[in-house]
Amino acid sequence: MSKYPDDDRKLSQLATDDSQAWKELYDELRSPFRLFIMKYGAMGPEAALELYQDAMVVLYRNIISGKLQPPLASALKTYLFGIGKILLKKRNEGTGNWDDDIPDLPVAPEVESRQDEAARAELVRQLLDKVGESCRQILELAYLRGFVMEAIAEELGLPSAGAARKRKHDCLKKMRDLL
Amino acid sequence: MPSERYDIETIERYLTHQMEGSERAEFEARLQADEGYRQELEAYRPILEGMQSLRNQNFRRQVNAWEEEWQQPGAADTELIEWYLNGELTDGARKSVEKRMEKDEAFAREVAAYRQVHEGFDAARAEAFRHKMVGWEKDKGQETTLRPAHRRPLWPRLAAAAAILFLLGLSFNWYLQANFSAGAIVETYYQPPLDEGIMGDKPASAETTSQSYQAAHRLFRQQQYPAAYEAFNNLLGQLPTASIDELSRTYYREHSEWNRLLAALATSPPPIDLKSEAQRIAAIDGHEFQPQAKILLRTLQSPFYNWAN
Numbered sequence: 001m002s003k004y005p006d007d008d009r010k011l012s013q014l015a016t017d018d019s020q021a022w023k024e025l026y027d028e029l030r031s032p033f034r035l036f037i038m039k040y041g042a043m044g045p046e047a048a049l050e051l052y053q054d055a056m057v058v059l060y061r062n063i064i065s066g067k068l069q070p071p072l073a074s075a076l077k078t079y080l081f082g083i084g085k086i087l088l089k090k091r092n093e094g095t096g097n098w099d100d101d102i103p104d105l106p107v108a109p110e111v112e113s114r115q116d117e118a119a120r121a122e123l124v125r126q127l128l129d130k131v132g133e134s135c136r137q138i139l140e141l142a143y144l145r146g147f148v149m150e151a152i153a154e155e156l157g158l159p160s161a162g163a164a165r166k167r168k169h170d171c172l173k174k175m176r177d178l179l
Numbered sequence: 180m181p182s183e184r185y186d187i188e189t190i191e192r193y194l195t196h197q198m199e200g201s202e203r204a205e206f207e208a209r210l211q212a213d214e215g216y217r218q219e220l221e222a223y224r225p226i227l228e229g230m231q232s233l234r235n236q237n238f239r240r241q242v243n244a245w246e247e248e249w250q251q252p253g254a255a256d257t258e259l260i261e262w263y264l265n266g267e268l269t270d271g272a273r274k275s276v277e278k279r280m281e282k283d284e285a286f287a288r289e290v291a292a293y294r295q296v297h298e299g300f301d302a303a304r305a306e307a308f309r310h311k312m313v314g315w316e317k318d319k320g321q322e323t324t325l326r327p328a329h330r331r332p333l334w335p336r337l338a339a340a341a342a343i344l345f346l347l348g349l350s351f352n353w354y355l356q357a358n359f360s361a362g363a364i365v366e367t368y369y370q371p372p373l374d375e376g377i378m379g380d381k382p383a384s385a386e387t388t389s390q391s392y393q394a395a396h397r398l399f400r401q402q403q404y405p406a407a408y409e410a411f412n413n414l415l416g417q418l419p420t421a422s423i424d425e426l427s428r429t430y431y432r433e434h435s436e437w438n439r440l441l442a443a444l445a446t447s448p449p450p451i452d453l454k455s456e457a458q459r460i461a462a463i464d465g466h467e468f469q470p471q472a473k474i475l476l477r478t479l480q481s482p483f484y485n486w487a488n
Contacts, residue, residue, distance in 0.1 A: 019241065022238075022241070023241075023245050026242065026245050027245070027249075030249065031258060034258075035262060035267060038262075038268065038269065038272045039267075039268075039269050039272075042269060042271050042272075043272075044272065044275055045259050045272075049246075053239065053242050053243075053246070056242055057235050057238060057239055057242070060235065060238045061231060061235055064234070065195060065196055065231065066196060066197065067196055116232075117232045117235055117236065118232075118236070120225065120228055120229040120231075120232035120233075121229060121232040121233040121235070121236045123225055123226075123229045124225075124226060124229030124230055124232070124233050125233060127226065127229075139230070143227075143230035143231075143233075143234065144230065144233060144234050144237060146234075165188075169187045169188060169191075172187055172191070172223070172226065173187060175226050176222050176223055176226060179222060179225070179226070
């Protein structure tokens, strides 16, 4: 029996990369998160906002990659606050007097710096420019837009999901060979 | 090619965290035993992690777009001021708000305005509570009729409570009308035309523009707001082709846009979308009325504006 059925439903929707659902979550948690971080992180409003966006990206990555799945062990809000807490700890910031309601997360999120993220993204951007249009198209659908193989096959007019999967792996190998 | 010996799909599943439990353990054991497989996996790692990073960056761009909606003029300040007034900030954050108030006069004015609003809310809550108390007193009064004890009559207290309620309601309404009614806003923000002498000697060709401008202001001052709106609107239509220097054109345009907005505000129903127009002016860097437009926009977005109008 799920402890957070509403949040589990929300999580399933977020996992489909539904932009509207993400925007609603962003708007819903923006104020409480900032206030929380200003309180426990001893941060100014602008720095708290920046941290909120970083935490949101970590949450996005964990949900899209399937690392965070229903049933949730804590509410989504608590999970996001926990990410904020970890981000602050990693940066050696914050008051250290955290509210007991915000436990350490059962699964600590991987936290990546913006610089690392930018460098990794740049490498792939360059490779995508070199693999040719048809490969670029299928790789973008698969990895950047989260399309499932059936949808890719339909989008690109391929005979089956299996054909799409094979094309995707051929393109991935092409990228690997470019490296 | 060594890469052809290995299954890309398995590598992908491992690197994208789709593999769990015993399957993952078995795969890792295989990696331990096979140097070539390990190398192959490491070759795919930057690609698949880079894809995720690129996706994160796309998401970050979306986040920035959502944030822009929050960053409408003054919106961020409103939230901060609310926290400050509600006593929700820590000492450090509270002190930084107070320091900003010392340095930033406009921000200090904002805080003062919201403090008034805040106190208005408190008064309204107190009023509602008093109302409840009157109800409880009434109930008690009914109970006392069952008892033969001598009590002072309740009506003077009820009358006093009613009078207080009435006065509080009156004060709150007065506060709303004095600060948030369209008339009060127009009075606060109206910018009369500069003395003709300040604009310098005008060539005859500029006389028509100046006369139209003065005429529009006359209508405004006579509180003929729909006509003033039309007059400023017409003038704005003529300005692009008017034979005047660029400095004067900018002056007339910015003043006419601002006064047209105020005239629209005082017209019922307003002939234009007030918030959009205030937002447009607030977004024009260098517009003479940009700061006023930002403040006006916040006022228009306030629930008090709706209540007062």
